Amino acid sequence: MNGIMDNILEVQSLEKRFGTAEVLSGIGFSLRPGEVVSIIGSSGSGKTTLLRCLNFLEQPDGGRILVNGETLFDADDPATRQEKSLRHKRLHFGLVFQSFNLFPQYTARQNVTLAMKLLAKEQPDYRKNRAEILRGIEERADALLAEVGLSDRADHYPYQLSGGQQQRVAIARALALGPEILCFDEPTSALDPELSAEVLGTIRRLADIGRTMILVTHEMSFARQVSSRVLFMADGRIAEQGTPEEIFGAPKSERLRSFLQNS
């Protein structure tokens, strides 16, 4: 076992209820730098809710979330539950949505630069070095768009891009603020196979350069290829976890076996 300090992410007995329905219970797992963890499971198993809890779009009802040893969330510590402190905690994570959620009024580049520009305004030296900071932001956006292979689409609006291109812009946008952990919520579910392939290619490249990622997906073969570990969720719990070989090659539970057969 590795020590807690080596982990970039540590999730401990996370709980989430919607009304009386228990959506997550006793979720615990950890992530080491550079690891890619895929979360699989049928609809309603809590995969998306888990991702949303990590990005503080939902407030967990119990448990703890630590990033690099720092407690970002502790259900028993009211100080960590304040809305105000959430904003900066979110920056540890990036999230790529199933439905892209690009801002339609901005070009691809503007989608990438928006948050960087707004955040830069909070720097104390912003007024003094404004031009330089803004130039740096534009350069960073260009580099990110090049990374997802969309340099030639930087000035296009989302509606002028294919679904796959939109999702790649969304990936560049999620990377803009340099999150330690990049999360994907079924990033290819809204895409046809051809467009899925280009998005998956982008994700694979990010995995190859050692990005720490959590991937909620229905693409089993992709999960098998790209992940260092796979979590199988059922009824709000992690029912089984292991290496891709263990999960896909030698599933232990009947539940996982039948899930894999049907997908």
Add this chain to the structure above:
Amino acid sequence: MTTFITVTLKLLQGFGTTILIFLVTLLCAVPLGLPIAFCSMSRFKPLRWLSRGFVWIIRGTPLMLQVIIVFYGPDLLGWNLSFPRFGAVAVAFIINYAAYFSEIYRGGIESVPRGQYEAGQVLGLKKGQIFFRITLPQVIKRILAPMSNEVITLVKDTSLARVIAVRELIMEASAFIKTQALLWPLFYSGAFYLLFCGLLTLAFGALEKKLDYIKV
């Protein structure tokens, strides 16, 4: 010919008042609708119901009656406060149109997908930044058509000001019936409204074209 010029000059005078009512109402009601919309969407129930009740009353009663109430009401209640005629018209119109605008805004804001807000949240943006940079531009795009409808209605609603003898266009035009037994100035006044609404239609068309790059 001289009658025509006299009538035209008189109507232009009334038209000036009409435009003034229009501009004052628009300038104040457009921003005022926003806080009302926020109250109507508030998670704090008493505030929400207060706001929706207010909108119900304003939309559920004639604007003409509201003008009369603002003008005569304070005096009837024995308050030591009364509005000048134009002021009463302005207050009634602003409140009335703010209520209508607030409902248009509410519809526009609620129609922006939740995912847009969340995309802003995960990027670490503040609530205000999300509203002004992400939501509002999309709302403006969405509400342009209903707003142009409402604004054009406002042009014609200004004629209600005559109920408390504010000398706007219709009032000046109908005065010729009594003073010179001329009916045609009233018909002629329609041309002024038509021209003004035509210009507004063109302006909204241009604005719509300008926002064409936003596809929501």
